[in-house]
Every structure is written in C-alpha cells, then in structure tokens.
Amino acid sequence: MLSGGQVNEIIVEVEHVPLGVQSRPSSSQIIPEKTPVNSNFILVSSISDSDVTHSQIFSNRNDQKGKQLLRFATPSKESFSQTLHNSENTGLGTLHTSHENIQGQKLIESLIPMTSRDRIKAIRNQPRTMEEKRNLRKMVDREKSKQSRRILELNCCAQCLNSISLAYRRFKNNLSELLDSISLWQKTLKVIGGKFGTSVLSYFNFLRWLLKFNIFSFIVTFSFIIIPQLTVTQENHLQFTGLEFLTGAGYFTNTVMYYGFYTNSTIRHGNSGASYNMQLAYIFTIGGCLVVCFFSLLFSMARYFRNNFINPHIYSRGIAKLIFCWDFTVTHESAVKLKQKNLSTEVRENLSEIRQENVKLTFNQRFIRFSAHVAAWVVSSGVAIACCAAVYYLAENNLQFLANHSNPGAVLLLPFVVSCINLVVPRFYSMFRLVERYEMPRHEVYTLLIRNIFLKISIIGILCYYWLNIVALNSEECWETLIGQEIYRLLLMDFLFSLADSLLGEFLRRIIGMRLIKSLGLQEFDIARNVLELIYAQTLVWIGTFFCPLLPFIQMITLFIMFYVKNISLMMNFQPPSKAWRASQMMTFFIFLLFFPSFTGVLCTLAITIWRLKPSADCGPFRGLHFFIESIYSWIDTLNKRPSYLWVVWIYQNLIGSVHFFFILTLIVLIITYLYWQITEGRKIMIRLLHEQIINEGKDKMFLIDKLIKLQGMEKKANPTLFTLERRDLEPWGPLHVRQHDAARDLRFRRSFQEDNPKA
Amino acid sequence: MGNKQAVFTHEQLEAYQDCTFFTRKEIMRLFYRYQDLAPQLVPLDYTSCPDVKVPYELIGSMPELKDNPFRQRIAQVFSEDGDGHMTLDNFLDMFSVMSEMAPRDLKAYYAFKIYDFNNDDYICAWDLEQTVTKLTRGELSAEEVSLICEKVLDEADGDHDGRLSLEDFQNMILRAPDFLSTFHIRI
Numbered sequence: 005m006l007s008g009g010q011v012n013e014i015i016v017e018v019e020h021v022p023l024g025v026q027s028r029p030s031s032s033q034i035i036p037e038k039t040p041v042n043s044n045f046i047l048v049s050s051i052s053d054s055d056v057t058h059s060q061i062f063s064n065r066n067d068q069k070g071k072q073l074l075r076f077a078t079p080s081k082e083s084f085s086q087t088l089h090n091s092e093n094t095g096l097g098t099l100h101t102s103h104e105n106i107q108g109q110k111l112i113e114s115l116i117p118m119t120s121r122d123r124i125k126a127i128r129n130q131p132r133t134m135e136e137k138r139n140l141r142k143m144v145d146r147e148k149s150k151q152s153r154r155i156l157e158l159n160c161c162a163q164c165l166n167s168i169s170l171a172y173r174r175f176k177n178n179l180s181e182l183l184d185s186i187s188l189w190q191k192t193l194k195v196i197g198g199k200f201g202t203s204v205l206s207y208f209n210f211l212r213w214l215l216k217f218n219i220f221s222f223i224v225t226f227s228f229i230i231i232p233q234l235t236v237t238q239e240n241h242l243q244f245t246g247l248e249f250l251t252g253a254g255y256f257t258n259t260v261m262y263y264g265f266y267t268n269s270t271i272r273h274g275n276s277g278a279s280y281n282m283q284l285a286y287i288f289t290i291g292g293c294l295v296v297c298f299f300s301l302l303f304s305m306a307r308y309f310r311n312n313f314i315n316p317h318i319y320s321r322g323i324a325k326l327i328f329c330w331d332f333t334v335t336h337e338s339a340v341k342l343k344q345k346n347l348s349t350e351v352r353e354n355l356s357e358i359r360q361e362n363v364k365l366t367f368n369q370r371f372i373r374f375s376a377h378v379a380a381w382v383v384s385s386g387v388a389i390a391c392c393a394a395v396y397y398l399a400e401n402n403l404q405f406l407a408n409h410s411n412p413g414a415v416l417l418l419p420f421v422v423s424c425i426n427l428v429v430p431r432f433y434s435m436f437r438l439v440e441r442y443e444m445p446r447h448e449v450y451t452l453l454i455r456n457i458f459l460k461i462s463i464i465g466i467l468c469y470y471w472l473n474i475v476a477l478n479s480e481e482c483w484e485t486l487i488g489q490e491i492y493r494l495l496l497m498d499f500l501f502s503l504a505d506s507l508l509g510e511f512l513r514r515i516i517g518m519r520l521i522k523s524l525g526l527q528e529f530d531i532a533r534n535v536l537e538l539i540y541a542q543t544l545v546w547i548g549t550f551f552c553p554l555l556p557f558i559q560m561i562t563l564f565i566m567f568y569v570k571n572i573s574l575m576m577n578f579q580p581p582s583k584a585w586r587a588s589q590m591m592t593f594f595i596f597l598l599f600f601p602s603f604t605g606v607l608c609t610l611a612i613t614i615w616r617l618k619p620s621a622d623c624g625p626f627r628g629l630h631f632f633i634e635s636i637y638s639w640i641d642t643l644n645k646r647p648s649y650l651w652v653v654w655i656y657q658n659l660i661g662s663v664h665f666f667f668i669l670t671l672i673v674l675i676i677t678y679l680y681w682q683i684t685e686g687r688k689i690m691i692r693l694l695h696e697q698i699i700n701e702g703k704d705k706m707f708l709i710d711k712l713i714k715l716q717g718m719e720k721k722a723n724p725t726l727f728t729l730e731r732r733d734l735e736p737w738g739p740l741h742v743r744q745h746d747a748a749r750d751l752r753f754r755r756s757f758q759e760d761n762p763k764a
Numbered sequence: 765m766g767n768k769q770a771v772f773t774h775e776q777l778e779a780y781q782d783c784t785f786f787t788r789k790e791i792m793r794l795f796y797r798y799q800d801l802a803p804q805l806v807p808l809d810y811t812s813c814p815d816v817k818v819p820y821e822l823i824g825s826m827p828e829l830k831d832n833p834f835r836q837r838i839a840q841v842f843s844e845d846g847d848g849h850m851t852l853d854n855f856l857d858m859f860s861v862m863s864e865m866a867p868r869d870l871k872a873y874y875a876f877k878i879y880d881f882n883n884d885d886y887i888c889a890w891d892l893e894q895t896v897t898k899l900t901r902g903e904l905s906a907e908e909v910s911l912i913c914e915k916v917l918d919e920a921d922g923d924h925d926g927r928l929s930l931e932d933f934q935n936m937i938l939r940a941p942d943f944l945s946t947f948h949i950r951i
Contacts, residue, residue, distance in 0.1 A: 124782045128860075131873045133844070134853035137783040181787045194950045202945045311868075312941035324916045325940040327892070328879065328933075330899060332832060332862065332949050340831040341901070348903035351896075351912060588941040695922065702923025 115144045116151065120169055188212060192571060198335035200529070200574065201343065203585035205333065207531050208567065210594065214542055215563045217300070221293045221549060221556035228289040229553055230260050232271055232280050251415050252492035257485060261492075261554045264485035264623035283635040286625045287614075290550050294607065297546070301599045308592040323354045326584060339580050346582045373441055380436045387432070388459045391425045392466045399470045418490070419497035422463060426540070427501055430456050430533055445583070453532055453593075460540045461601055467494075468547065468609050472617065482623035488551030492558070495544050499562045502537065506566075506573040514577040526579035534570070535594050539602055546606040550613065771795060773811050784860035791856065794951065798855050801826065810852065818855070820848030828949050833898040837878045838862075846883070862949040871947045872937045876930050887928040889913050 115123050123144065127137055152163075189212065197205040237260075244255040258265055271280040326347065334340055365373070398418055406414055433455050442448040471487045479486060510527070517524040545559045614633050619626035626632050640656050643649040659665050769792055772780070780791050799806045801822045807814055820839050829835040839848035842858040850858070860866065861874050880887050881894045892913040896904070904912070920928055920936040928936075937943045 127783060128785060129867055129870055131870055134780075134783055134857045138779050141779060141782055177781065177787055181789050184787065184789070197950060202942070202948075206945075311944065322919075322940070323912065324919045324936050325942075327896060327899065327912070327916055328875065328936065329940050329943050329946050330833070331946045332834075333946065335828055335831055337831045340833070344833070344899060344901040345903060348900040351900065351904070352908065355908065355911060355915070584942075586942055588945055698922045699924060702925050705923065705925060 112140065112143055112147060115140075116148050120166070121173060124173075188215075189567065196571065196574065197333040199339045200578075200580045201331045201334050201339070203531060203581055203587045204529050204574070206587040206591050207529070207534055208571075210535055210591065211538060211563060211567055211570075213304075214538055215560065215567075217297055217542070218545065218556045218560045218563065220296065221545075222560055224293050224296075225289055225549065225553045225556060228285055229266065229282070232282065232285065233260050233266050235273065236267060236271055238265075250493070250496060252489040252496070253415065257489070261552055262482075262485040262488045263551050263553070263625075264482035264620075266625045268625045268627050281639075283625045284639055287632065287635060290553075290610075293549065294546070294610070298603065298607075301595070301603055305592075305595050305599050308588075308595055312588040312592045323351065326351055326354065329584075334580075342580055346580075350583060376440050380440050384433055384436070384455045385458070387429060388455075388462055391429060391459065392462050395422060395425070395463060396466050396470060399467065400474070415489075416493060416497065419493040422467075422494060423497045423501040425463065426460065426498065426537070427505065429459055430536075433459075446586070449532065449590075453536070456533070456536050457597065457601075460536060461605065464540070464543055464547075464605070468605075472609065472612055476613075476617050479620075482620045484551045484620060484624055488548060488555075491544055491548035492552055492555065495541060495548070495555070495558065495562070498537075498541060498544075499566070502566060503569060506569050510573050510577040526577065528581050529574060529578050531585060531590070535590075536597075539594065539598055542598065543602040543606060546603065547609055550610055771808060771810050776810065776813075780856060784856050785863050785865035786856070786860060794856060794859060795852065797826075797951065798852055806852075815851070817844070817849040817851050820850075823848065823850055823855075828951055832949075833901070834878055837881065841874060841877045859949065859951050862947065864945075864948050864950075868937065868944050869934065871944065872934045873930070875937075875943075875947055876933045879933075885930070887933065889917065889927070892916055 115126060118126065127141055127144075130137055130140070132140070189208075193205060193208055193212075196208055238258075240255065240258045242255045242258055248254045248256045252261070256262070260266075266286060267282050269282060271282060272278070330347075331343065334343055395418070398421055402415075402418055405417070433452060437448065437452075440448075440451075442451070467490075471490065475486055475490075476483045513527050517526055541559065541562070545555050548555045615631060617632065619629055619632055621627055626635060629635060640653055644653050771792070772795075777788055777791065780786070781788055784791070786794065795810075798818065799808065802818045805818060806816055820836070820843075823839050824830060824835050829838065832838070836848060838858065839850060840846050842854045842861075843850045844854060861870055876887065877883075879891060879895050881891045882888070887895075889910075893909055896909050896912050900909075917926065917928070920932050922932045922935060923929070
C-alpha cells in the first residue's frame with residue numbers, strides 16, 4: 005500500500021472530509037483544507053475519479069450511472085461564480101479554488117446529459133445552499149441550451165420529447181399538489197407526531213394507507229357493478245327493522261349489498277344496443293381490484309424492504325442509534341421533556357446491558373428459561389387451537405341453534421364469540437411476559453406478534469373452511485349471500501368491540517391508573533396489537549368483497565370512525581412511549597404480514613371459490629353455471645367466434661391456460677432469483693472485507709502519524725531554527741490526535757518547503 | 765393553480781420548485797409562515813430578491829422548533845453565516861431537507877453537520893458530549909455521559925481514529941432505518 009520513498013507525501017494526504025463549511029469565515033478555527041484524496045487509499049468498490057472527494061454513499065444506490073459523479077462533492081462555500089475569490093479559506097491558495105472549480109465543472113458536465121427529471125432530482129439531492137443550487141441550475145440550463153442550439157435543426161424530435169416531458173412534469177406537480185390538498189388528516193397527524201413521536205404515528209399512517217385501498221376498491225366496485233345493478237333494481241318486499249344494521253340480514257338481503265341481488269343477465273338500456281354483461285363485469289371487477297391491491301402491496305413491500313432492510317450481520321445493540329436518531333417530529337414541550345427522560349433511562353439500561361452482556365447463564369438458568377419458553381408456546385398454541393375448535397363447533401351447530409331460537413339477533417352469537425376471543429386472548433398472551441425472560445427485547449415483541457398472528461389467521465382459516473366446505477355445499481338458499489352476511493356481522497362486531505375498548509376500556513384503565521392504583525400510571529399505546537387488528541379486518545374485507553360488494557364502503561366508514569376514536573382516546577388516555585420502537589422495521593414486517601399470509605390467504609380462498617364451488621342455482625350473477633369460472637370459459641368461446649378478438653383468445657389459450665408457459669416462466673424466475681442471491685452473498689463478503697480494510701487503514705494512519713511525530717522530534721533536535729516560525733500556526737485545540745493531525749498537515753508545508761529548498 | 769400570487773416571479777417559483785422538494789403551493793405556504801415570523805421585516809414582494817434575514821430568536825420560537833433540543837444547531841447549520849439568522853432561501857432549504865421527501869443521504873449529511881458542534885467536519889468526543897447533554901437534559905452524570913461517548917465511538921468509529929467522519933456516520937445511519945422517519949419536521 006505504501007511505497008517507501010513516498011512515505012512523507014502520502015502520510016499527509018490525510019482524508020479530510022471537506023464538507024460544505026457554512027461556518028463563519030471569521031472563525032478562528034483551522035478550517036480543514038480541501039485536499040484531494042489519493043485514490044489508492046480509497047476502497048476498491050468506490051467508483052470514484054481520483055479528483056472527486058469522499059462519500060461513496062451514492063455508489064450504494066447505483067441505479068443510474070449518471071449519479072456516479074453526483075456524490076457529495078465539495079459544496080463550495082460561495083457560489084460557483086465566486087470560487088476564484090475563495091482564497092482566504094483555503095490553505096494552498098489558488099490551487100484549491102481551481103480544484104473546486106474543476107469539481108464544479110465536472111458536476112455541471114455530468115448534469116447536462118441527464119433527462120430533465122433526473123437533473124432536477126440530482127440538483128435537489130445536492131447538499132448545497134439554495135443559492136448554489138439555483139446557480140448550478142442556471143449554469144446547466146445555459147450550457148444545455150448552448151449545446152442544444154447546435155443540434156437544433158437535427159433533432160426537432162428531441163425538442164418535441166423535451167416539451168412533452170416538461171408538460172408531463174408540470175402535470176405531475178399539479179397532480180401532487182391536488183393530492184396534497186385533499187390529503188386527509190395532515191394536521192391531526194402532525195399533532196399526534198408532535199406529542200407521541202414517530203412510532204405511534206406509524207399506526208395512524210398504516211390506517212390511512214389501508215383506507216386508500218378501501219377507497220379504491222369502493223370506487224371500482226361502485227362504478228362497475230353497483231351502479232349498473234342499481235339501474236335494474238327489483239322491488240324489495242322485505243320489511244325494514246333497525247336490526248338489519250347489526251345482522252345484515254332481513255331487508256338488506258335483497259339490496260345491492262349482497263351477491264344474491266345481482267342479476268345474471270346482460271343489461272340493456274334502450275335500443276342503442278350497448279350491453280353490459282353483469283357476469284363478466286362482476287368477476288372482472290373483483291379480479292381487477294385484487295390485482296391492483298396485489299401489485300400495490302408488492303411495490304410497497306419492496307420499497308420498505310429496500311429502505312429498511314438491515315444486514316443482520318452488522319446489527320448492534322445500538323447505543324449510537326439511540327443518540328443519533330432523536331425524534332425531530334416531537335414538538336410538544338411536555339412530550340419532549342418526557343422523551344428526554346425516557347431516553348436517559350433507556351441509555352442507562354443500555355449501558356448496564358452492555359456491562360452485563362458478558363454474564364453467562366448457568367446451565368440451570370438456561371434450562372429453566374428454555375422450558376419456560378416451551379411451556380409458553382405449548383400453552384399459547386393450545387389456547388389458539390382450542391379457540392379454533394370452539395369456533396368451528398359453534399359454527400357447525402349454528403344452524404340448529406338458529407332453528408331453535410327464532411330471535412333474529414341470534415345470528416350474532418358466532419361473531420360475538422369470535423370478537424371476544426380476539427379481545428381476550430391477545431391480552432392473555434401479553435401476560436406471558438411475566439413468566440418468560442428474553443435475551444433481547446425485540447425477541448419478545450416478535451414472539452408476541454407471531455402468537456397473535458397465529459391465533460387470528462387460524463380463526464379466519466377455520467371460518468373460511470367452514471364457509472366453503474359446509475355452507476357452500478349444504479345450503480339450499482343463496483349461500484354466497486349467507487357468507488357475505490356472516491362476514492358483515494364479523495366485521496361489525498369487531499368494530500363495535502374496538503369502539504367499546506377504546507371508549508370504555510382505555511378510559512377505565514386511565515381512571516384505574518391515575519386514581520386507584522397510582523403505580524400503574526398511564527398506559528402506552530400498543531402499536532402491534534392495534535395494527536394486527538387492522539390487518540385482521542382488512543383480510544375479512546378482502547375475502548368478503550366477492551360476496552358483499554358494498555363491504556369496502558363499510559370498511560371505509562369504519563376506518564374513518566376508528567381514526568377519530570383512536571385519536572381522541574390517545575390524547576386522553578395514553579402517555580408517549582417510553583422505549584424506542586423500531587417503527588420502520590416494524591412497518592416493513594406488518595406490510596409483509598399484510599401480503600403474506602393475509603392477502604395470499606385471501607387469494608387462495610377466492611381461487612377455491614371460483615374454481616371449485618358451484619354457484620347457487622337461483623341467485624346472483626353466476627346462477628345456473630357449474631362453476632364460477634365457467635363464465636370466463638363461455639366468454640372466451642364467444643370471442644372465438646368473432647375474428648377481431650382472436651388475439652384475446654390466443655393470449656388466453658397460450659399464456660394463461662398453458663402449463664408450458666408457466667413452467668418456463670417459473671424456471672426463469674428461479675434462475676434470476678438464484679443469481680441475485682449469489683450476487684448478494686458476494687456483496688456481503690465484499691462489505692466485510694472492505695470493513696476490515698477501513699480498520700486497517702485507520703491503524704496505518706495512526707501508526708504513520710506516530711512515526712511522523714517521532715521524525716519531527718528528531719528533526720527538531722537537528723534543526724531548531726526552521727521550526728520556530730511554524731509553532732505559532734499550531735493552535736492548541738482539542739484532543740491530542742487532532743493536534744497530531746494539524747502537526748501532520750503543517751509538516752507537509754515544512755517537508756515540501758524543505759524538499760524545494762535543497763533544490764533551490 | 766394559476767400564477768395569481770405576486771410574491772415571486774414565475775422563474776423564481778420554478779427555481780424554488782426545482783431546488784427543493786416542495787410544490788408551488790407548499791412554497792407559498794412556507795413563505796407566509798416565514799413572513800409571519802417577522803411581518804415588519806419580511807416584505808410581501810420578493811421579486812426584487814431583497815436581502816432579508818430573520819433573526820434566530822424568531823426562528824427558534826416557531827412551534828415546530830421551539831422545544832427541539834437542537835434548534836440552535838439546526839438554525840446555525842442552515843443559515844448563511846452560521847449564526848442562526850436565516851434568509852428565505854435558508855428557511856426553505858431547512859424545511860426541504862427536513863421534509864419526508866428528502867433522501868437518506870442528504871439527511872444524513874445535514875444531521876452530521878448538526879451534531880458537529882465545533883464545525884470541524886468530524887464528530888469528536890466533545891461534540892458527542894454536547895449532543896448527549898442536549899438529549900438527556902442533565903439527567904445523566906458526567907461519568908455516564910463520557911461512558912456513553914466512549915461506547916458510541918466504539919460502535920461507530922470505523923477507522924478508529926477517535927472521531928466520526930461523515931462516512932462513519934452514514935455507515936451507522938444505514939443500520940438505523942428509523943433515521944429517515946425521525947429526522948423529519950412536519951410543517
């Protein structure tokens with residue numbers, strides 16, 4: 005790494021990180037020089053020129069090669085036009101100002117060939133002052149117009165594209181402005197974040213995000229299946245009693261709310277001949293909703309993974325994270341004070357953990373812990389299975405029970421029991437914390453989450469099994485409507501229980517905590533439990549949309565009300581969280597949960613419904629068919645007869661219906677996945693090696709500085725006069741090694757001066 | 765969204781839009797927030813680019829900043845001369861970087877500058893002590909504070925030179941995905 009003869013020269017080209025120093029020019033501190041870094045020192049993976057200084061950060065996100073030069077190059081203190089007058093702050097005079105100028109030129113050159121969108125993105129991401137960015141933008145525009153003037157005649161097509169992209173950008177800006185103005189609850193979220201911080205805010209953001217799904221589903225189903233059906237409504241002869249809101253049955257059975265109401269005919273209005281095939285509309289609308297939700301989830305998940313995935317090898321206990329990740333969103337005075345207190349407590353705990361982390365447990369202690377874990381898992385799984393069995397037994401006997409009790413409210417028993425289970429058992433699981441001890445607190449959080457998820461998913465699974473295997477096959481009436489009603493009841497009961505819990509339960513808890521048992525204090529918002537409830541409700545909505553197209557609308561209203569209720573309850577009954585909650589990681593996990601098993605479970609259920617079940621014979625858009633999917637088959641058949649749509653048939657037969665195509669596709673996807681996996685493994689190894697290299701270079705640096713100091717000492721003894729002048733430059737400042745750095749830098753002047761001297 | 769406002773010229777607004785993460789409406793909203801801080805000082809007509817600085821005391825009294833332990837450092841970092849008095853450009857810059865659209869690297873860069881109290885482009889032990897003191901508000905003893913600083917340097921200092929460079933800081937931020945959402949001031 006070092007060649008012997010150049011030792012002195014290389015030593016002092018120490019990497020100064022020349023950040024844009026927006027400090028006072030009159031500062032008496034030594035402002036570090038903007039020295040170029042010898043690229044031999046720089047790590048192998050950086051894609052740098054030798055001139056551009058520091059920060060390989062952009063190289064990590066290597067999405068466009070234009071970005072290579074747009075790392076955080078030295079933001080000059082003054083604007084580019086003034087770099088030449090920047091003599092008082094650089095040690096080596098004009099050499100460095102022209103160096104900055106070169107960097108500036110490079111930056112401009114790299115910006116010119118980019119598309120305007122990328123250019124704007126790059127300019128925005130520059131860590132420079134506004135004035136510098138403005139000048140940069142002006143210069144780039146000027147250069148670009150100079151260049152484009154030359155090729156003006158040749159490329160009117162490029163000009164056309166330019167104006168189109170400009171118009172598109174303006175449109176996008178206007179659209180985002182519009183969306184921002186109708187963005188819900190901005191002020192409320194600001195207040196919540198100000199008092200409770202980012203972690204609690206993440207729950208409300210998640211709620212808002214789910215609301216968007218439901219709004220979209222509602223708009224689609226409303227436009228494509230509800231409105232057409234409303235134009236051909238039949239008379240509703242049933243009586244309306246108020247109980248329908250709870251049971252969903254009765255009057256509502258014959259409304260657009262349920263599958264059974266929809267016609268299977270082709271709607272025709274007037275003689276214009278425009279026909280609307282309800283069967284196809286129904287299946288395509290629901291399918292389209294699900295496909296859009298699928299891709300939306302997939303992209304959200306990918307985005308979260310990309311931003312928040314941590315290499316588990318480099319995970320640390322993170323006291324540095326506690327210090328540097330102060331929550332800037334907290335703005336309330338009392339919240340800030342509380343947060344400071346909590347931070348101190350946490351930091352103290354972290355320190356004591358670090359002191360204790362070398363304590364090894366005896367075999368006895370480990371055995372006790374292990375058996376406690378096993379027992380807890382056995383008990384929790386047992387409870388979950390018992391609950392599922394109870395639900396199944398109750399569901400099976402539901403019909404008999406209903407026959408015996410003529411009260412129409414009796415149908416609410418099953419949803420009531422399910423909601424009770426969802427209320428009580430998670431709290432029971434939380435009590436395991438008293439018995440189990442974990443090494444790391446996040447293990448505790450994950451274990452609790454997994455148990456709750458297992459409970460909820462198995463309950464939904466059991467219910468789906470019951471619905472699809474028993475209700476669908478044995479029922480004489482409209483079984484789809486029955487299932488829709490059951491799901492509606494489940495959702496409604498869940499909503500009522502949540503309301504009661506928020507309004508009454510949390511209020512009571514506050515009274516108990518503040519008045520009766522003062523030691524308990526206020527409770528903290530349990531983000532995990534609340535998010536899981538949201539996921540549970542959303543899963544039910546997705547399953548139920550096929551049987552009850554109005555369900556997204558109901559869920560929309562529910563979420564809307566829940567937001568305000570939770571907000572009010574939060575402000576009244578809760579205190580800010582005391583421990584750091586890794587909001588981003590948790591959100592990634594929750595969105596992953598929403599995708600799998602929640603959404604994939606929904607897809608499986610609906611797939612079984614559509615491919616395997618027989619629609620009921622006298623209600624709904626698919627009456628009379630053997631399978632739901634037959635509607636698609638018959639449509640393809642009709643298309644076959646029309647010559648202009650043969651391409652659709654071809655796509656269907658060869659891409660969707662063909663096994664070979666999926667086989668090849670799967671093979672390609674597997675190969676690509678394997679390749680990416682190998683690349684990732686290689687990069688992990690590279691990261692480790694580079695990390696070691698950094699450490700080694702640090703050690704080298706310290707070693708060489710020590711050597712330099714020794715040499716300096718020796719030379720001082722040899723030539724005392726030469727060094728008296730420079731001593732004035734050395735300001736006593738800070739810790740010793742900084743002084744050594746100054747000494748090193750000053751030494752370079754002396755060495756080069758000395759080297760020139762003999763020559764002179 | 766017509767150009768009915770008379771505060772900025774069309775070019776100025778476009779430039780602001782291109783140089784920050786804000787839309788036109790948000791820029792106008794921010795301008796009025798800025799103007800509200802010092803109505804006598806800030807003119808309602810910026811077409812002539814007046815050189816107006818709102819003093820730090822007014823900036824620090826904004827509800828978004830008034831209780832932030834680092835408000836002074838934030839104002840210093842983003843101000844022109846490092847003294848905390850901010851022009852409109854600085855103001856917009858500050859909230860643009862602290863908005864949720866700014867990328868992680870930009871935020872990490874400015875966070876590094878905020879935590880670098882002595883502006884020497886390294887976070888040394890003294891900087892860390894200042895940071896920890898501001899964060900814990902005197903709850904911890906001096907010994908605990910120095911222990912914490914030591915631990916932080918142990919964890920984050922990659923090249924073991926006793927202080928954190930920008931790379932060390934950014935490397936550490938990579939392991940803290942929450943940073944993006946916590947280094948965020950909503951306005």
